[in-house]
Amino acid sequence: MTNNLTPLEPKADKATVRRHNLSLVLRAVHDAGEATRAGVATHVGLTRAAVSSLVEQLLEYGVVSEWGKTSSGQAGRPGTVLKVSRSGPAGLGVEINIDYIAVCVVDLAGTDRVRLVEHVDNRGVEPSEVLARAARLAARAIGSAADQELEPAGVHVALPGLVTGGTVRQAPNLGWRRVAVEGLFAQALLALRPDRRPLPVSSDNEANAAALAELWFGAGTEGVRSFLYLTGEIGVGGALVLGGELLRGAHGFAGEIGHTVVDPEGPRCRCGAHGCLEQYAGQAALLTAAGIDADAGARGVAELERRARQGDPSALSAVERAGRQLGVVLSGAVNLFDPEAVMLGGVYRELMDWLAPAVDRELARRVVSGLWSEDGKRLRAASPLGDAARGAAGTIVREVLADPTAYAERDAG
Amino acid sequence: MTNNLTPLEPKADKATVRRHNLSLVLRAVHDAGEATRAGVATHVGLTRAAVSSLVEQLLEYGVVSEWGKTSSGQAGRPGTVLKVSRSGPAGLGVEINIDYIAVCVVDLAGTDRVRLVEHVDNRGVEPSEVLARAARLAARAIGSAADQELEPAGVHVALPGLVTGGTVRQAPNLGWRRVAVEGLFAQALLALRPDRRPLPVSSDNEANAAALAELWFGAGTEGVRSFLYLTGEIGVGGALVLGGELLRGAHGFAGEIGHTVVDPEGPRCRCGAHGCLEQYAGQAALLTAAGIDADAGARGVAELERRARQGDPSALSAVERAGRQLGVVLSGAVNLFDPEAVMLGGVYRELMDWLAPAVDRELARRVVSGLWSEDGKRLRAASPLGDAARGAAGTIVREVLADPTAYAERDAG
Incomplete structure (x- = not known):
């Protein structure tokens, strides 16, 4: 800072x-x-x-x-x-994604001190049930943090959807609409720790949280202050960082690159429109194209990576095809934004070796300034430290750094 | 300000x-x-x-x-x-476009005091010749300004291309590459006024200048501070204004929406890539689709507007098709940026009545927040006061307002 x-x-x-x-x-x-x-x-x-x-x-x-x-x-x-301090106040971050929940405790220095991940399919499950599960994981993390003399100053929840004012407006891949996520999560956590002071709860889109993690713990530490961040999960999330600040947009919904149109006549997307990038370069599309069960989740991605490493032709062509579509869509975003770098996270990070050449080729061909290649490595794998749970935890840490008095008063109160 | x-x-x-x-x-x-x-x-x-x-x-x-x-x-x-003052220092703006050159003198209050437009096809003409022609028009405007007791404090040149550091890196539709536009223009103007003090020359992309004009003289006056600006000419130019500031990007090349891919297998674009938006919604594509000579320029656009007004089916379907493509591309940009509004300028402004419904329909369908329609009129015709020559002149006026001492010292020196 x-x-x-x-x-x-x-x-x-x-x-x-x-x-x-x-x-x-x-x-x-x-x-x-x-x-x-x-x-x-x-x-x-x-x-x-x-x-x-x-x-x-x-x-x-x-x-x-x-x-x-x-x-x-x-x-x-x-x-x-x-x-x-390496003990005392900390940030607690919770990432609720389609097929996993991750929880992370970060200390004031930015070090990851607790990390818990639960692989679980959250599709079609009642929001209150998903949030209760996330609260149980969070409570376990709070316990592990206490063993290390750390106490979260607050909890920040990141979700794959349009999040504003404490509410998920919609999260198509979860099937959520208008869920008061902060209230429900606070209630679920309070039910597990009835005699403890309630933690303040805040929330954001998961790609935003991941991009902030990238800024604070990854790219930013190498001096990159303006970048486009793309994360491949079941959905394709995006976020824009300009001059060290996350671009939120007029309604807080900026960064939704996953619904850029690849083909207006293409397959129907969970968002209701047709032919969105997600349908071509999301995790399910990637797995299906490689002949792997689309619902296989993290195991499926590991299998895809294994096959690509072995040179399996259908795995390689699935990744190459997704890379081409990503490159076409990214070229539009790069022409619009002219960022210093493009960061790929989520499953794209795992598949970078096979994905990057196709993405890079389209960018070199389509970025009108002709500067894509001249400028050196602008396409980068996101930092492994840059995930959404860590960014969410980092948000709480930033709040303590920005106003330690507010933290101390709450702690004493 | x-x-x-x-x-x-x-x-x-x-x-x-x-x-x-x-x-x-x-x-x-x-x-x-x-x-x-x-x-x-x-x-x-x-x-x-x-x-x-x-x-x-x-x-x-x-x-x-x-x-x-x-x-x-x-x-x-x-x-x-x-x-x-309504006399004394003024801004001189020059817009060099594909099929016209426009010059504008704006006084300190922002009023348009001189305006000259020359319709001329600049394609395939030597840059030095085009700049000499622009300088002649500028010299005439300086004369008309003098009759009104106005004296330009500087001249700002706007061009349809990637402009940085006084140089046009490339302007595909003009066929220019690496043209030192500020130096050549200054020289041409000096040759016409050998015994006058040389005017400081600056330069920018024409869509940037038009977007600034929109901010200063159009949308901004209605309180819109974040918008995406799209101008239909031979090319399709774009610019992004965020919180009252033009987004320039890491290399100064942000806003290039005209080269967003509509169809990777589509027709070859002047930029070298295939299937760019320009090939579907640029002026030439619009005219051709309506059965009008693609090179007919302003006359052609007037003819297209006349036919659309009369309900000519091929004119209407040409405009509707361009509107659909614009809507698809704009939905991607709106999902990425979440701006308050989208402003359409250039020929799109003339064709707004027939273009807007198709553009709006795609946006309503594809903006993932579902907020496109709820939020009222976010798609707007650019202000008729918001053209590039005026924005260029406004840039000089802003410089005088930002540091009147520098102007006075130069004027006295």
Whole structure:
């Protein structure tokens, strides 16, 4: 996080200024990995005394800890090394997808500390039942986190659908319409932990969460700030990151690349329209084309990867065909957006070796600037660290970093 | 212009602060249409005395003028009304398109004061010759502007191609590759006015310029800040405006919607790929489908409009077919972007009555949020004030408003 790294002018009231500066100092420590009070003071442009007072408060909140002495850097006597806490507040992320549920606990430093995945077909199951199952997995993760002295500051739920205002407007592949996901999940979690303080619940689209994970833990760490993110699951999800910010759109529904038309006369899609990309390059289409049971889920994808590795012609041609369709659709998106890079996640990441050449070929042919090939590796596999559950957990961590006081007050309340 | 409407803190050096505040006051007068010194002071948060001194300077620069007294608003004695000058600095915009060249002079208030259009087929003509012709038209416009006591502060050239760093990287429909358009145009204009101070020349893609015109003079005035702009010419140009800012992309080439694939096996496009939208919904494709000479240009479009108005079946089906293809491609862009509105310009604006139903139908069917129809009129004809030459001229005006001191220094130098 590099935005907003300037101290507020002291025209705001004192409490607001202090609250802002607490975040400023905490984020400076977070971004640096480790820092001394003197180093932070130089970086954020506050006095050494002001920084010391702010650090005391952050130590009290339990979001920063002291780690011995350093003699490097500044002249004079050694400073105490500060890092963000590896215990205490954490982020809890839940990804509910078509054929699995994943839960992840990330600490303030961004490290993955708990990860649980349950393979289960959620299609045609009542939303309340799916959410109850996700809550059980989340409760187990909270238990494992507690063993490591971590306590989630909140839970963020990511789902494959149009999510806004705490509600899934629609998730065609789950068969959900107008599900109040935050309320139902909070209730299910509360039922499992009746005597514990309820965790704040927030929610988002799963491709958005995965793209943010990519930004925070993957591509962003290599300096890529504008990219198109595509994730292959049962559906095909997408998200756009521009200058380090997720593009949400006028109604919060930007990024829906899976329903780009490949052929207006093509097969009917779960969204109601015909010939959407999902019907050509989604997981089921890929498996079917390779002669594998479309409902075989993760096992099916592993089987497809195995066959491709062995050079099985029908597996290779299924992947190549999906790659061609992806390339055609991506060329349109690249011509429209001109991103620095295109990141492929989900099953596409597993199949990258066989998929990428076809995708790249179409992009090289169709990106009008002619810059696709000149510019080096713009098509990339998403980081294995960049999944939706981790992005969802990261969202909670970002909230703590952005306002540690709100966290501490809630924790004390 | 509403951004950046706060005075700088006086930590910057005095000259920088004054320069910034001069723009602040000028833009406040511009945005209000007319204002008193007291009104400006309240609006920008500077003292009345500071504003008076800044206004004196702006009067000297010739960018603001006094217009009698008002007794409205504030209590006490009447204030002098300030407006931006209707004489003095202006913007000169040049649009070089495939079958016409347009030149426009806009004053500081944004009013169109000179407009010249020359219908001429620029295909296959040497770039230097086309630019010399454009320079002749620009020189005539400068003459007409002088008759109205207006003097362009600079000239901005808009072209249908990939434009970056003063160079047209490629303009497939013109047949241009790597043309140093700013240098060649400046030279041609200097040759026509050898004893006058050379005008600064800048350049951009024509759809970008048209979208900015739409933002400044059309849609933006109705509060629409995020939209997709599509212009039908020989080519199909596009641009994206997000939150009042043009999306330029990583290399400056965003918005190229004309090369979205409709059918990978379709006819070869001037860009080198196959089956691009241009081949289905560009002006030539539209005319050909209606049985009109594809090279008939503006006359051909007028003929198509006349036939459609009379209910000629082949004209109607040609427009309907183009509308369907546009709708399919636009649905992909809307799913990706979730804009507030889609604006259709160029020949699409003329054909709106017959085109819009087909475009709208595809969008309603294919925008996954299901929000296309619910949300009211999101498909709109671009403003007739929103053409590329006007946007190009507006770019120069914005530069003067953003830094009147730079203009005055150049004018004096």
